[in-house]
Amino acid sequence: MNFFKNPDWLNQFQYSFATFNEIPADVFESVNIDLDRIQSKSPLVSIVIAAWNEEVNILRCIASLSKLKSTIPFEIIVVNNNSTDQTQKTLDQLHIKSFFEEVQGCGPARQLGQENALGKYILMGDADCLYPDSWLDEMISVLSQPEVVCVYGRYSFISEPGYPRWKLSIFELMKDIIAEFRHVNRPYFNAYGMSMGYLKEYGLKVGFIKINRRGEDGQLCLDLMKYGKIKQVKAKKARTWTGIRTLRLDGSISGALIIRFFKELKRFFYNLHSRLPDNKKS
Numbered sequence: 001m002n003f004f005k006n007p008d009w010l011n012q013f014q015y016s017f018a019t020f021n022e023i024p025a026d027v028f029e030s031v032n033i034d035l036d037r038i039q040s041k042s043p044l045v046s047i048v049i050a051a052w053n054e055e056v057n058i059l060r061c062i063a064s065l066s067k068l069k070s071t072i073p074f075e076i077i078v079v080n081n082n083s084t085d086q087t088q089k090t091l092d093q094l095h096i097k098s099f100f101e102e103v104q105g106c107g108p109a110r111q112l113g114q115e116n117a118l119g120k121y122i123l124m125g126d127a128d129c130l131y132p133d134s135w136l137d138e139m140i141s142v143l144s145q146p147e148v149v150c151v152y153g154r155y156s157f158i159s160e161p162g163y164p165r166w167k168l169s170i171f172e173l174m175k176d177i178i179a180e181f182r183h184v185n186r187p188y189f190n191a192y193g194m195s196m197g198y199l200k201e202y203g204l205k206v207g208f209i210k211i212n213r214r215g216e217d218g219q220l221c222l223d224l225m226k227y228g229k230i231k232q233v234k235a236k237k238a239r240t241w242t243g244i245r246t247l248r249l250d251g252s253i254s255g256a257l258i259i260r261f262f263k264e265l266k267r268f269f270y271n272l273h274s275r276l277p278d279n280k281k282s
Contacts, residue, residue, distance in 0.1 A: 105211060
């Protein structure tokens with residue numbers, strides 16, 4: 001974890017553009033050169049991303065994925081989840097597969113993505129996240145282990161003025177400690193679509209939530225437990241980076257910490273007992 005500053009590799013993706021109209025053609029050309037080089041027509045892994053009103057963020061995200069260093073064949077799929085901005089125009093300029101899902105919600109969007117994926121394994125990502133170049137290899141190294149059907153990774157926040165990296169690092173450390181505790185009996189509480197992977201075979205069997213409701217990622221993880229093991233990917237090289245807009249909703253880092261502390265306190269005894277999918281209950 002970078003305690004005092006954002007990692008340097010993030011800088012190349014911190015575009016200053018505010019809208020699609022501001023993105024120069026040569027930026028797309030540069031990203032597409034990398035996309036053409038790394039993607040496969042016979043992928044083992046499908047990276048599936050749902051995007052809603054992310055006309056610039058999705059470019060940053062795909063640009064980071066275009067720098068993946070892996071010998072594993074993969075493809076990138078983005079599902080435009082009924083965006084009202086120029087997200088589709090951005091996708092049309094990128095050499096990736098894209099689909100349009102009219103039904104609002106990450107569940108329907110991710111379902112469409114997995115139905116069109118060619119890979120044996122699916123890695124889920126979020127349109128406002130940036131991915132390190134070893135993310136795919138680290139995730140698949142755990143997901144491909146015997147009896148493992150689903151994995152999830154850790155994440156960090158990109159610091160901005162008013163949200164210094166050292167404060168965010170302390171927040172993330174506490175978050176990771178809580179995740180260790182929850183993983184024992186309730187790993188699905190740690191499974192977020194920003195960094196998650198599973199076997200497509202079983203993902204298609206259980207399916208995603210078909211309504212516009214949060215938690216489609218954790219619900220999928222819970223449903224997959226009946227088919228095998230859930231593993232946490234702890235490698236620093238797999239850590240996803242995202243913006244602080246969720247923290248802003250809580251007003252400050254301190255506010256976010258207090259809200260999450262009391263939320264976890266309510267869950268404490270609840271987390272001491274496991275919940276299994278219906279067909280695994282005795």
